[in-house]
Amino acid sequence: MRPMPGNAAERGYALSEVSCDALLREFRKDFRIFAPVRLEGRGRFSDTDMVRYGEIRNFREMELREKSLFSPKEVLFPPSETLFHFAETGVREPSLLREDGKGLLVLLRACDIAGVDRLDAIFLGNGPEKDPYYEARRKRVVFALIECGPLGASRSGSFGSCFCVSMGTNRASGYALVLRPEDDGLSLFLEDPAFAAYLPPDAVRTSYAPSFPLEDPFPVRVPDPGDMSRAVREESLFSAAFWKDYDSRCIACGRCNTVCPTCSCFTTYDVTYEENASAGERRRVWAGCHVDRFTDMAGGHRFREKYGARMRFKTMHKIHDFHLRFGRHMCVGCGRCDDACPEYISFAACIDRVSRVVDAAASTGGDDHDAR
Amino acid sequence: MTHVDLWNDSPASSRECAEDCRCGHGSEEPGRGSGNPYAFRSLRIRDIRVQTEQDATFRLEWPGDEVPPPRSGQFFQVSLPRIGEAPLSVSDAGRDFLEMTIRRVGRVTEGIFACRPGDALFLRGPYGNGFDPRDFRGRHLVVAAGGTGLAPVKGLISHFASRAGEVTRLDVLAGFKTPGDVLFREELEVWKKGAAVRVTVDRGTTDWTGPVGVITTLVPELAFPDPENLTVVVVGPPLMMKFTVLAFLDRGVPLGRIRVSLERRMSCGIGKCGHCKIMDRYVCLDGPVFGAAEALALED
Numbered sequence: 297m298r299p300m301p302g303n304a305a306e307r308g309y310a311l312s313e314v315s316c317d318a319l320l321r322e323f324r325k326d327f328r329i330f331a332p333v334r335l336e337g338r339g340r341f342s343d344t345d346m347v348r349y350g351e352i353r354n355f356r357e358m359e360l361r362e363k364s365l366f367s368p369k370e371v372l373f374p375p376s377e378t379l380f381h382f383a384e385t386g387v388r389e390p391s392l393l394r395e396d397g398k399g400l401l402v403l404l405r406a407c408d409i410a411g412v413d414r415l416d417a418i419f420l421g422n423g424p425e426k427d428p429y430y431e432a433r434r435k436r437v438v439f440a441l442i443e444c445g446p447l448g449a450s451r452s453g454s455f456g457s458c459f460c461v462s463m464g465t466n467r468a469s470g471y472a473l474v475l476r477p478e479d480d481g482l483s484l485f486l487e488d489p490a491f492a493a494y495l496p497p498d499a500v501r502t503s504y505a506p507s508f509p510l511e512d513p514f515p516v517r518v519p520d521p522g523d524m525s526r527a528v529r530e531e532s533l534f535s536a537a538f539w540k541d542y543d544s545r546c547i548a549c550g551r552c553n554t555v556c557p558t559c560s561c562f563t564t565y566d567v568t569y570e571e572n573a574s575a576g577e578r579r580r581v582w583a584g585c586h587v588d589r590f591t592d593m594a595g596g597h598r599f600r601e602k603y604g605a606r607m608r609f610k611t612m613h614k615i616h617d618f619h620l621r622f623g624r625h626m627c628v629g630c631g632r633c634d635d636a637c638p639e640y641i642s643f644a645a646c647i648d649r650v651s652r653v654v655d656a657a658a659s660t661g662g663d664d665h666d667a668r
Numbered sequence: 669m670t671h672v673d674l675w676n677d678s679p680a681s682s683r684e685c686a687e688d689c690r691c692g693h694g695s696e697e698p699g700r701g702s703g704n705p706y707a708f709r710s711l712r713i714r715d716i717r718v719q720t721e722q723d724a725t726f727r728l729e730w731p732g733d734e735v736p737p738p739r740s741g742q743f744f745q746v747s748l749p750r751i752g753e754a755p756l757s758v759s760d761a762g763r764d765f766l767e768m769t770i771r772r773v774g775r776v777t778e779g780i781f782a783c784r785p786g787d788a789l790f791l792r793g794p795y796g797n798g799f800d801p802r803d804f805r806g807r808h809l810v811v812a813a814g815g816t817g818l819a820p821v822k823g824l825i826s827h828f829a830s831r832a833g834e835v836t837r838l839d840v841l842a843g844f845k846t847p848g849d850v851l852f853r854e855e856l857e858v859w860k861k862g863a864a865v866r867v868t869v870d871r872g873t874t875d876w877t878g879p880v881g882v883i884t885t886l887v888p889e890l891a892f893p894d895p896e897n898l899t900v901v902v903v904g905p906p907l908m909m910k911f912t913v914l915a916f917l918d919r920g921v922p923l924g925r926i927r928v929s930l931e932r933r934m935s936c937g938i939g940k941c942g943h944c945k946i947m948d949r950y951v952c953l954d955g956p957v958f959g960a961a962e963a964l965a966l967e968d
Binding site: 379380382387389393418419422423424425426427428528529534560561562563564565566567568573574576578580583585590591592593594595596597599600605609612613616617618620621 | 703704705706707747749750751752753754771773774775776777905906931932933935936938939940941942943945947948950952953965967968
């Protein structure tokens, strides 16, 4: 047995690529491992790659130096999942709800851990019922933090849109270990000493200790939710002219919704199997407030038809509405919406625009909330 | 690398479950007692009463000894497995029955209209706050309903119209597009024994003898002998509710005395799917009944 690590300075290790694979082999006895992977040629432009989440078996499959386009939320909340199986004889729940299964080791960044906290708020904390499908996966998840480092946010192009420091999500907690990619392998920090049991014998003790981003490449001024509420009451925020810009700039593709680590909306629908129409299933799939038909009701009523109104709705949710309900911002500042938007709309810039309107309202309204 | 398998839980996901499983397989009441809030139970259709060309009232068997009946204004997620699920409001309920008045407008309601007495609908709920009759006792109650908006308040009106004295006064305003769209014809007559009932249609026909005009035209006729003790309930399509609330404000009724019931698309009914969110409220959890002041502040 290896000695259990003691203080923080003794919890750092260096692992070569070969010993990383040994570590992953050990992990895979107890966990399925999900990490950013590089899909060659699958990027948004020709001859570019896409980095997104996948299940990995060895070190080479992981891409730890870039930001994934999609967030790790799909491990907990798949883009499409079966809620019930319908057969002629009755209805069955998927085995997910009945079996314990392996743990899910998810490699992710500090902002993404905050993202899971926001999903927890909705799926486990909004209303008296817990979502059992989410909960079944969530109970099995263990976080391995990918270190961004003090300059991580500006280390390469894919991090230029990060604003976690502005959102206060640059530091995380609740992870079992921390990884930093090195030229040959990884630096590893054991936050949870129990994970020392998985270390290969040739792991070398080092003084490595993780660090967190301290500065955003482009800091965002996030308005106080109370000031925003007042600007809403005074009718200066919803009527602000800049929302109309998005009527024409946004094309309602919903990419910002799908890449967001905190967008949790879904739509359920039933399917019947082509081979046997008496069998089928109830599925839920990701839905997004930017996408057409999100609010459509049978009978024809719909809300927020203008794309600018949808941008406003999403913005309010991410930096105001959710905060009123749960005491923290929904947005975690990962910047993926900015990376994904085909129209180059910047959500960070939108937050700054909100701040300017809110400030203007504050300077004319004074501190008295009922001044106007 | 097994990237594409990320969201396929396992091939075993559709295998046969064990005898002692809790998913209710093989029964017609899947997941009952499983704690899965998306699981539904079957309720038999006792009878179906046609209301209009596109509306009908479905009366379902309700196991009243097990579960207390839902309130007016609450709703259920109603399923037809393999077709879909939709939020539908309760139009009346008793110890042994649950009644829903449904308009045929979409896939699920199309399927429900193909059902016959003896067939089952699959429900989970009730959801939402609904109307609490205790809020209206001893008060002057005015109910203004537009179209199918009459369904969620039908039980409420029946309750007070048949119990003289529980409210000091009961006014019912009901607006429909045409005489052919009038719902609850029998009940509207019965209610007249205990309530002042006014029915208007947007477009009359030669045999229509009642008032013609939108529902707001009825508001000026109302008498409010005890304005301090007044409660107004407005239910209907979004525009109808907005202008009816404004009509009551014009009559000097304070916003705080008006209640509305909102309708939104929903996929879950339990605060997860996000479709019914307006600002920091979820219609399924915090509504669908809201004070008018709050509802007016909820801007889409």
